[in-house]
Amino acid sequence: MGALGFLPTDAFNVVVLGAVFVLISLGLYFTFGLLDVVNLVHGELILVGAYTALQVADWTGNVLLGMAAAVFTAGLLGLVMERGILRFLYERPLDSLLATFGMAIIIRQVVQLMYSANPRTVPDPIGGSFSFLGFNIPWWRLMIVIITALLVVGILVLMERTRFGLRARATVRNPHLAETQGVNIGWYRAAMFTIGAGLAGIAGAVLAPINTLNPQFGLLFLVNSFLVVILGGKRSLRGIVVAGLVLGGSLAILQFIISTVFAQIVVLVFAIAAVRLRPVLARHVGQWRQQRATASAAADVAHSP
């Protein structure tokens, strides 16, 4: 028994829930964080990923194949939504909010029609557990942490070390300038939305084996993923990772002390307070940057002949 009855398995669950919060937010980092679409269909893209994994696992008996199919299906759905509807709405945030809300309802209803509202389960792809300090920890929960870490590293490399990432960031930061500098912003927006949708699909498929599926499955994650992205800073993947670990980890710890519902309320209040304090921090950073720009302006004269 650990201090205050806190077991190593509980500590591990803190890490797992932190990773889950990060995992469910990675797709939203692209669609909402970078593309500014208030993407209310994010939860349903997670749902599509989970049910795709379920369906393909039913057909083939291979859950991992189902997970690969989940990425493809959710990504393709995202691409169709972006090209078909959302690309016309980037300058109209309220309309895109309504559009994603409508698409979310349609997807949820289609899933309910196809699979009914009855709870379903996806088998654990690995099964079994390993022993850690004398306690059993399920392999798949460890895999969730590893998959999340790999995805984060992969996204960081993609966005910060590749030609695609540079042009995608330019598209996000100043789309009109990017377009006149030879960047096909329509293509990059579509690619980013597709990646975001695919990541939501992965999240759904990876989390399906540790949850019970029903057509409301995606809604479980929608609020928390928005909290993580807003708290972490929409365009900062590192901030989102920290926010996800803090919010998910806090929730896991609080659930150990108080009821789940009350723990969620405390985390929500904490997130709102933290978001309220962000502008103060941003102001200090802004002042620091201003000082650098002033110093740079003074250098104009020094560099001139």
Place this chain on the structure above:
Amino acid sequence: MTALLQVEDITAGYGSTTVLRGVSLEAAVGEVVCVLGRNGAGKTTLLRALMGMLSKRGTVQLDGVDISRWKGHTIHRAGMVWVPQEDTVFPGLTVLEHLDIALGGRGVDAGVEVASDLFPPLADRLDQEAQTLSGGERKMLGLAQALIVSPRVVLMDEPTEGVAPVVVQQLIPAIRLLAETAAVVLIEQNLDTALAVGSRAFVLEQGSIVETGEVRGLYESGVLERRLAL
């Protein structure tokens, strides 16, 4: 001289507001064509329309090819580049990344060398975020982004506006260098700059061209003084 850029009867605006009314002009390689006019005359709108940023009526031809309906990125790739007056940088991106984007990721090392030779202050700031550059350095970066792609047509929106005279003296040779191999369309409020680099001028008033001629001729005849309320 055969005009590389041919603009005919362009009408454009924002929403239901018409800003440009039947504007026509042309520019050939080796010349700097100045578009002069008071604030609100439609100068920036003209460049935005030419770069495919606004829907418009009329035709724009680049080397005989109709590019009127092309999007901005294809126009850039065809060799027509825009050096905007405002909103010139990508926040969070370094100077080097700005040059990389302009080049489409090809020949970046050579491009950086050209930019560094022309504007030494940029060479010292390649890894600095462009938004932290001074106003003058941002103008240098804008011109460098145009220069390194060996453009055929350059649209420049007030490249010397708001910068110190010493910096203007660094920018003017760059504009002349661009004009050696490209057709340059220059919007300029600073008449000294227009006289220093400009060959022909079009005076824009309320969205229409009202005067055309040699820059110096228009200046010496008092037309510019009258039209621009100098």
